[in-house]
Amino acid sequence: MKVLTRRLPRLLLALATSFILFLFFFNSKNGSLPSYGGLLDVRHNSLLLFNYSTPEAPAIPNAPPSCTSKKSIIFIKTHKSGSTTLIATFQKYAYLNGLSMMVPNVENNMFNWPMEFRPNIDNVKNVQDERFDMLVNHIIFNKTSIAPLMSPEAQYVTILRDPLAHLSSSFRYFDVNANGRLGLGVEGFKRFLTDPAKYDATPYWMKNVLPLSRNRINSLTRNLQAADLGLSYWDFDKPRIVDEFMNRTMKTLQFVVILERIDESLVLLRRHMCWRMQDIIFISKNVNPTRLLKMNDYPGWARINAYKWNNVDLLLYQAANRRLDDLRSSANGLDDEVAAYRTIQRQVTKYCNGLLREPGQHKSTLTIKAGRWNEGFLVDSKFCVLLLLDERDLTHVFKCKQHPEHKDCQEKSGYRAKMMLSMIEGEIEYKQILMTPRTS
Structure with missing residues (x-):
């Protein structure tokens, strides 16, 4: 009896361990693996060695905040990446919080784009040389020329999109296939992808814009996101310069939104900025309801050619996704917060769209x-x-x-x-x- 008493704790431990292993393998055989407090990253179908414990409940938002909100943003707009949607969110925040906005000196939304930015020439100069709180419009990013005009507390933010989806959107929006010169619809885009360098076309409105200038946008289908972030067209295939650009850019950017992961991106941005939920609400704009092809329907050769043509955009996109994954891995309760955000987002979108009809x-x-x-x-x-x-x-x-x-x-x-x-x-x-x- 004494021997049984001594061995009872070990027997109970062995039984408990066996039961847990049974549950694990039972679930895995049925096509799923259990998720223990973030142990499983279902997007990659692999086990990650982080956050074994159950996430702690976050502080109630109505309680005094444990952080100080950051109000100043330098948003580097990247074309055809969902930027127009985000700009409205940032402009709303600036308006409601009485922040100063750097605005173009001409009657449009461009700071000399597609040419390089000229400080206090392309923007309306602020009174008494005061610095601006926010920047959101079209600009070729150059920290040296922009930073002296902005609040020193400004956070550098941008948004990136999968280069293949981005290329498809740019191909249509910028009318690269003008007059169906490459064929109609999907066939025209597929033909373009057979040899992008051959079929790329500079729009008529760009052909005569100081063609000898080095730092300008020279293609609307190749690495346009990298070009908006300041990389010259003539440096896309120079490994040393690309490496320097990547290191500098990822060091400068304090947050990168991923269009394909926009909800979790904005919730994480909210935490980074110490903003409220209402500060990150958006209403989608400039969304094309149809696509040439669904992402999974592109043949392998088309994907390869698209990513080769947008080699630097791909590097940026991969680096930004890795950073977002790192943020996600330590963000307790993120999935629950994203779900709550999506519910509020739907309610607000439905109500605001009613302003157009009722x-x-x-x-x-x-x-x-x-x-x-x-x-x-x-x-x-x-x-x-x-x-x-x-x-x-x-x-x-x-x-x-x-x-x-x-x-x-x-x-x-x-x-x-x-x-x-x-x-x-x-x-x-x-x-x-x-x-x-x-x-x-």
């Missing part, structure tokens, strides 16, 4: 109840209009609020800015402004 909707409000991951907040017409407005229109509003004496804020252009301000403040309905044409 007369008088601009006088109503939507109440978002407090939850584990968010404080309660109200969504009104101002919140929605700031997300719905075209990037150029809201850029014009910032220009005329900050620099009313500017030539672009006089006469008809000035009247339009006042109309948009009235719409933002809920004095007129959103659809009314859509009937007022721009002057440019």
Whole structure:
């Protein structure tokens, strides 16, 4: 009896261990593996050696925050990567928080793009040389020329997209296959992919833009994301320069949003910036409802050629995904927070889109109840209009609020800015402004 008493703890331990192993192998045979507090990364179907313990519950958001919010952002817009959608989110944040926005000196949303940026020539100079809080419009990134104009606390942020999906979008948006010169629809794109260097075409509006300048966008299908981030077209195939660019860029960027992982990206950005849930809400813009092909339908040779043609964009995309994976691995409760965010996102999108259809909707409000991951907040017409407005229109509003004496804020252009301000403040309905044409 004494021997049995001594061995009982060991027997119980052995039985418990056997039961756990049985559950593990039973699940694996049925096509799944159990996930213990982040032990399993289901996206890669592999075990990761991190976070064995159950994640701790986060602090209730209504309690005093344990971090100080970062308000200043330098957002480097990359074309055809979801940037226009994010710009509205950042512009809304800047407007509601009274932040200063660096705006172009011309009546559009470009700082001399596709040419290099010229400080205090391409932007409207701030009064008394004060620094700006936020930058979001088209610009070829150059930290040396941009940083002195911005708040020293500014966070460098960009967004990247899978190079194959990006190439497909650029091919259509920039009309590379003008007049069906390569064939119609999918066949034209497939033909382009057989030899991108041969079939790439510079749009007519770019051909005469200082062609001898070195630092300019020279192709709208090749490494356009890297080019927006400052890499010269003539350096795409120089390994040493590409390595230096990658090291410098990934060191400079404090956060990279991945379009294909936008929800978790924005939740992680929220944590990085110490923002509230309502600060990262977006409404999708410039989304093409159809694609030439679904990503999984591209033949192997097409993928290889697309990634070779966009060799630097691929390096950026891979590096950014690795960084996001690292952030995810230490982000307790991330999946639950993303699920809560998606629920709120759907509610706000449905309500805001109603502003376009229902007369008088601009006088109503939507109440978002407090939850584990968010404080309660109200969504009104101002919140929605700031997300719905075209990037150029809201850029014009910032220009005329900050620099009313500017030539672009006089006469008809000035009247339009006042109309948009009235719409933002809920004095007129959103659809009314859509009937007022721009002057440019």
